[in-house]
Amino acid sequence: MTAQPSLPTWRDSGPQYGRLSRLLHWGFAFFFVISAGLGIWGANIENGPLLIVLLSLHKSLGVGLVILWLLRLAWRIKQGWPDPIIDNRFNRLAAKTGHWLLLVLIPMAVLSGWAYSNAAAFPVSFFGLFELPDLLPADKLQAERLQQLHHLIVFLLLSLVALHILVAIYHHRYLRDDTLRRMLGR
Numbered sequence: 001m002t003a004q005p006s007l008p009t010w011r012d013s014g015p016q017y018g019r020l021s022r023l024l025h026w027g028f029a030f031f032f033v034i035s036a037g038l039g040i041w042g043a044n045i046e047n048g049p050l051l052i053v054l055l056s057l058h059k060s061l062g063v064g065l066v067i068l069w070l071l072r073l074a075w076r077i078k079q080g081w082p083d084p085i086i087d088n089r090f091n092r093l094a095a096k097t098g099h100w101l102l103l104v105l106i107p108m109a110v111l112s113g114w115a116y117s118n119a120a121a122f123p124v125s126f127f128g129l130f131e132l133p134d135l136l137p138a139d140k141l142q143a144e145r146l147q148q149l150h151h152l153i154v155f156l157l158l159s160l161v162a163l164h165i166l167v168a169i170y171h172h173r174y175l176r177d178d179t180l181r182r183m184l185g186r
Contacts, residue, residue, distance in 0.1 A: 015083040017182050020075060025183060028068045032106075035061035036158060039113075043151075056125070059117060062110045063126040069106050076103075085177045098164060105157040111135075112150040119143035 011018045017025070035058055042054040081099065084091050114135055117124050121138035125131040136142065171179035 012079045012082045015085055015178070015182060017082055017185075018079075019185070021079070021082075022183060022185050024068060024072045024075060028065065028072060031061050031065055031068065032161070035065060036154065039154065055122075059113070059124045060127045062113055063124065063132065066107060066110050069103075069110075073103060082182070085171070085179045085182070086175065094167075098160065098167070101160055102157075102164070105153060105160060109150065109153045109157050112146060112153050116143060116146035116150045119146050 009018050010020045012021055038054050038058040038061070042051055042058060045051055045054070081095075084095055114124050114132065118134040118136045119139050120143040123131050123134075136146075168180045168183070171177050172181070
């Protein structure tokens with residue numbers, strides 16, 4: 001009798017990511033790419049109805065990202081991270097540093113955007129279902145500074161995400177290990 005292949009579980013196990021980790025990772029990646037794209041598009045068009053729609057969606061997705069971020073953080077605290085595929089000191093340090101930077105920069109990007117919107121006298125809502133309280137009173141000079149801070153944090157975050165993708169491709173194509181496959185669920 002041949003052994004049945006084990007079914008994927010929701011929990012992480014050894015070096016493998018479970019279903020929930022993969023779902024949170026790819027759901028977050030999907031919303032992040034759309035939100036960042038809308039924000040970049042909105043920053044490059046003139047003021048008008050399209051800009052209001054784009055930025056409203058961008059902000060709503062930002063609120064959604066914080067919700068997913070909180071779920072991911074809680075899951076990581078409960079689960080820890082799966083064992084690394086290549087277990088050496090450099091890889092452990094690089095992976096932990098990259099993951100912690102992502103965990104820190106994500107809420108910083110959202111909070112700076114929220115504060116910027118408030119300082120610019122624009123509300124932040126979650127798809128019109130509810131409005132977030134203002135973090136700051138309207139202040140044009142503060143809005144300009146927060147806009148610059150938000151753009152800087154998002155630039156750093158996008159750079160880190162690009163590096164994250166390049167490292168995954170490097171592991172897959174050149175090291176030929178399972179680093180990428182385990183996040184794909186294969």
